[in-house]
Amino acid sequence: MLKRNDGYFLAEAIIVISIIATIITIVYANCMDYFVRQNNELSRFNTIDGLYCAKEVKKYFKNEEENFKNTADGYVNIDINGNDFFKDLDIKSIYFSDYDMINLLSTSEVIPSIKKDLKNMDTKDNKCRYRYIVIFNNNNYSTVGVDCNDS
């Protein structure tokens, strides 16, 4: 009668498992690239420099805020053409919007990549009523709240 050898040597099993584990590691590491790209998108939002710029924008428009709040559209695309201050700060556009940005994001005003990020922002913690959205020439962007209730 033939002796039947079912199963595998231990060495064979270890080698096969280690090769499969290696291939899985390579696939995972390459997929990580996708997640790192998402992190890079987040690194465009509210950079330290951008935040300080946004604060200065808020200070600049302090006297005009009441006019902005009276808009019926829920947002204002502030005209900064010909303004050297914003040109020197490399600012492309500034929006004054309701805090939840629903009206602004329903238009095609904002470029798609930033619009996508803004849509993902958590606006439930509604301590502020309005916000400025400052978009720079390098497509970094920052937001700063207006009429914020700290209590």
Added chain:
Amino acid sequence: MIVKGNNMNKNKGFTLVEVVVSFVLIIIVMIYLIRTITVVIDKNNELLIMEEYSVFEKTLLDKIYDDIENVDVLNITNQGSSIYFNEIGKTLLLDKESNCIIYDNIVYELPDLVYFSDDDSLNSVSTSDYFIININLKLDNKNKKFNIIHQNNK
């Protein structure tokens, strides 16, 4: 009479072709693995450098803005590699040799792999209403800059 089974040759081991093919496959997998590990390490280093740079930028800007934010009217004098804040009597100096920024006699060393740009690491724009100071750096061969902004109260 032929009896099947008891006198069959037992063939243990591998053929040469099997061994060569296995080694080649393993070497190919190892090459890709090493390449992937190198890429992961590089990306991790890049993130660490960005993090260090962010901490440096925040520390310096917080200190400067603490001093200038509540000053109604502030003017600056650009002295080439340094800026003098006239009304508060403080100086911002870019020390390229030591790769650091000195503000109010406190030394802020640039993090690893961060250097001043070769041309125009310090620029300023000054009007009666505002000034903007640009500091241009190179982070791992990418251009980075940050601004110090002050608006005079009207």
